Amino acid sequence: MAVVEVKNLSFTYSKKTPYQTHALTDVSFSIEEGEFFGIVGATGSGKSTLISHLNVLTKIQSGEINVLGLSVKEKKNLKSIRFSVGMVFQYPEYQLFEDTVEKDVAFGPKNMKLDKEEIDRRVKEALNLVGLDYDLYAKRSPFELSGGEKRRVAIAGVIAMEPKILVLDEVAAGLDPEGREDILKLIKKLQKEKCPTVVLISHNMDDIASLADRILVLSKGRVEFLGTPKEVFKNYDRMNELKLGVPLATRIQKKLEEKGMSFSDVCVTADQLAHELKRISAKEAENV
Amino acid sequence: MFKDIAFGQYYPTSSFVHNLDPRIKLLLTVLFIVTIFFIQTYFSFLVTLVFLIVVILFSRVPVLSVLKSVKGILFLVLFAAIINLFFVSTGEVIYEKVITDWWTFRITWDGVHNSIKLTLRLIFLITGASIISLTTTPMRLTDGIESLLKPLKVIKFPVHDIAIIMSIALRFIPTLLDETHKTINAQKARGAAFDTGGLIKKAKSMLPVLIPLFVSAFRRADELAFAMDARCYNATEKRTKMRKLKLGWRDLIATLFVAGYATFIFVDRYYFLGLDHVLFPGVF
Amino acid sequence: MPQIEVKNVGFQYAKSEERDSALKRISFSIEKGEFVSLVGKNGCGKSTLAKLLNGLFEPSEGTVLVTGVDTSNEDTIFEVRSKAGMVFQNPDNQMVATIVEDDVAFGPENLGVEPSEIVKRVDDSLAAVGMTEYKTATASRLSGGQKQRIAIAGVLAMKPEILILDEATSMLDPDGREDVMSVVKKMNEDGITVINITHDMSEVALSQRVIALKEGEIIFDGTPKALFDSTEILKRANLDLPPVGKLKRTLVESGIKIEGDTLDEDELAEEIWQSLK
Incomplete structure (x- = not known):
């Protein structure tokens, strides 16, 4: 079942002024339930405008969007769409404002008008899910935590709303290598245990290739490619032209092909490349 | 988008107006703003409009960008105009209705003229102010202000x-x-x-x-x-x-042009006592 | 004489919550023209160290000498700062002017350079970072990578001998990161000493020397190759291999024999080619 359907979506900023810019032009795609959906595109390709449509932060101008079967055009659907699409924006720690971690995580659930026990249960669960021990962190001020911890608190604040679809924009940006890895592991865990449908925006083609089931490539507000990582990254030259590039494994494969090696499939992760290379070397051994 | 707020936003191009010394621009803008409060006749307003069109043409800023800043204060302008319309009660009455025994709703010709003139004044004022901000980078504007304030350094003012x-x-x-x-x-x-x-x-x-x-x-x-x-x-x-601020030939021409305009407005008001009577006899 | 000398430098923050970024009596020196990476987990003291190198912080103990000048001496502090220019992490928080050229001129103006000379320096610096066409652009409308190149130009306009980058690429997209690093490499080739604080191991691979910090102490000082060869040090410093190294590790672990120890993509492809030919 498709949880998100986007049909012929177009959007223009500052219409009929000298600053007019077409942010999105005729964008169509759908996201299936339980899918890990990647979105890539250069800065200014319309990614942010697109995701802000998904929970009606941007008012739709033309086209159609249905989230869980609800049209974003209907005003009465606004709340239920906002609560089913969880948005983790870039540098989400900058939205923290309460004096304790607990209160900040409870902000979303409170806005949902849940009762107190349910809010407490969700706050506890969300904090534990993001790897912050409730007893240790609940009463601390979010402002004195480390960068990585702050980001976890912000993510917990979204998770506590128990969204059906989790949208993450450059969630690992600005963290140190360890923090990066932890956050990416966390996303996988969240998908498995809490919110199976994930939309991930990233500039890192290696992350996207290893995580996403399907990838949407945007260029100048239009859909350039839509498909599995292999289907997308086989367009090696075009992806480079768009200044997005391809995963490292694909680059190495390309260099090997130029030297004369022949592969049976596109490799987008290190494991796939290893698998292919082993197959090739086994074949070589047979031929000798 | 928020980034596109026109007021206070520089329009990057090169033009006669862009290249004027910011100090001269600041002083001339002040002169212009003072002058428009001395405008008395519709003919002077017409002259001001022509004056502004000439300035905009020489600034090479699209008219739309200028109008955008006017749009921002349209509400304020309308509000002021309506207040004027209702509360000026001198002159020939156009419409009258007794509301209570202590207040009569009355629209008069003086009120209409006052409203129109106030509206024009405010629009011209914003246009003038937005021309300087559209043609001067904030940095040059601050340079200009800094330079004009320099004498204050003597009294230890941290200019x-x-x-x-x-x-x-x-x-x-x-x-x-x-x-x-x-x-x-x-x-x-x-x-x-x-x-x-x-x-x-x-x-x-x-x-x-x-x-x-x-x-x-x-x-x-x-x-x-x-x-x-x-x-x-x-x-x-x-x-x-x-950039050392240096006066050039442009600044002289601009000064003469604006001074000429201002002189006309004052002459119209104090010497001819309103040219409208001469130019549009019968109407006013 | 080394260009930078750090002798027994310790540093404590007044505020207790920042205690973990303190430095514990460290010493090292950097020669003119070196390209040094400074790495370590967040809070290990890297940024503190960077701010000590151009006198933004004064050491609590020990001395820092930049081109022989003591950074603790208030009379010569601006000499140090103009020689050791610094680019910070957030592109938005280091620009003082709305227009690009005005921002680049800020440093030389502060130093009291002659106006005609400033104009020349601004033009040269913008050309050096490839941003000449944006000279009169509005800074806030540029991309992150472009803003950081402007920040580098602003440093270059002070005619520095040392360029310190404090996680200057961490908020950029890969494209912007590449542009900034290629500018930095060029500066280094022109003789400017580069000290790059980074989490990006591919940037480390570009440098000639790495200093790794942990809890305020130097735990490694050597070539990138030596660092990446030592699994133990990488682990201690909470670091990882650059992507090429990681890919190679996966290949080797799954049984593909690869000779050599390169961190370069072309060379890795060549090594795989050689081993499977």
Whole structure:
């Protein structure tokens, strides 16, 4: 079942002024339930405008969007769409404002008008899910935590709303290598245990290739490619032209092909490349 | 988008007006604004319109950009005009209705003229002010203000620091507006409602936006202070300026042009006592 | 004489919550023209160290000498700062002017350089970072990578001998990161000493020397190759291999024999080619 359907979506900023810019032009795609959906595109390709449509932060101008079967055009659907699409924006720690971690995580659930026990249960669960021990962190001020911890608190604040679809924009940006890895592991865990449908925006083609089931490539507000990582990254030259590039494994494969090696499939992760290379070397051994 | 607010936004191009000395532009703008309050006749308004069109043509700024800033204050202008229309009660009566025994609703010809003139004055004022901000980079504007304020250094007024503060404030307006927009979106996504309830509830509902903004503004200020120190801010008393402000032939022409315009307005008012009577006999 | 000398430098923050970024009596020196990476987990003291190298912080103990000048001496502090220019992490928080050229001119103006000379320096610096066409652009409308190149130009306009980058690429997209690093490499080839604080191991691979910090102490000082060869040090410093190294590790672990120890993509492809030919 498709949880998100986007049909012929177009959007223009500052219409009929000298600053007019077409942010999105005729964008169509759908996201299936339980899918890990990647979105890539250069800065200014319309990614942010697109995701802000998904929970009606941007008012739709033309086209159609249905989230869980609800049209974003209907005003009465606004709340239920906002609560089913969880948005983790870039540098989400900058939205923290309460004096304790607990209160900040409870902000979303409170806005949902849940009762107190349910809010407490969700706050506890969300904090534990993001790897912050409730007893240790609940009463601390979010402002004195480390960068990585702050980001976890912000993510917990979204998770506590128990969204059906989790949208993450450059969630690992600005963290140190360890923090990066932890956050990416966390996303996988969240998908498995809490919110199976994930939309991930990233500039890192290696992350996207290893995580996403399907990838949407945007260029100048239009859909350039839509498909599995292999289907997308086989367009090696075009992806480079768009200044997005391809995963490292694909680059190495390309260099090997130029030297004369022949592969049976596109490799987008290190494991796939290893698998292919082993197959090739086994074949070589047979031929000798 | 927030980044496109026209008022106070520089329109990058090169033109006669762009290349004027900012001090001259500031002084001439002040002269222009003073002058429009002395306009008495419709003929003078017409002359002012022609004057502004000439200035805009020489500034090579699209008329749309100028009109955009006028649009921003349209509400204020209309409000002032309506107030004038209702509360001026001298002159020939056009419409009259007794509301209560102590107040009669009355529209008079004087009220109509006053409203029209006030509207035109305000529109011309904003147009004049936006021309200087569209054709002068904020940095040059602060240079100009700094230079004009220089005499105050004698009384230990920190002219240079004030200029830097102004420059930084201008520089950070788009950044902070953008951040406000992002924070509002982030909190909306968490279900925050900003437009319901009474005044106190409304004010309280702004906290999730205001607190992150303050935290971030302080962080930015902190980092900016380091960045400025690293680039040797306050290294010497003898700070120099990349662009020495120098008066040129353009400034002379512009001054003569604006002075000519102002002279006409004053002559119209005080010498001819309003040319409308001569030019549009019968109407006025 | 080394260009930078750090002798027994310790540093404590007044505020207790920042205690973990303190430095514990460290010493090292950097020669003119070196390209040094400074790495370590967040809070290990890297940024503190960077701010000590151009006198933004004064050491609590020990001395820092930049081109022989003591950074603790208030009379010569601006000499140090103009020689050791610094680019910070957030592109938005280091620009003082709305227009690009005015921002680049800020440093030399502060130093009291002659106006005609400033104009020349601004033009040269913008050309050096490839941003000449943006000279009169509005800074807030540029991309992150472009803003950081402007920040580098602003440093270059002070005619520095040392360029310190404090996680200057961490907020950029890969494209912007590449542009900034290629500018930095060029500066280094022109003789400017580069000290790059980074989390990006591919940037480390570009440098000639790495200093790794942990809890305020130097735990490694050597070539990138030596660092990446030592699994133990990488682990201690909470670091990882650059992507090429990681890919190679996966290949080797799954049984593909690869000779050599390169961190370069072309060379890795060549090594795989050689081993499977």
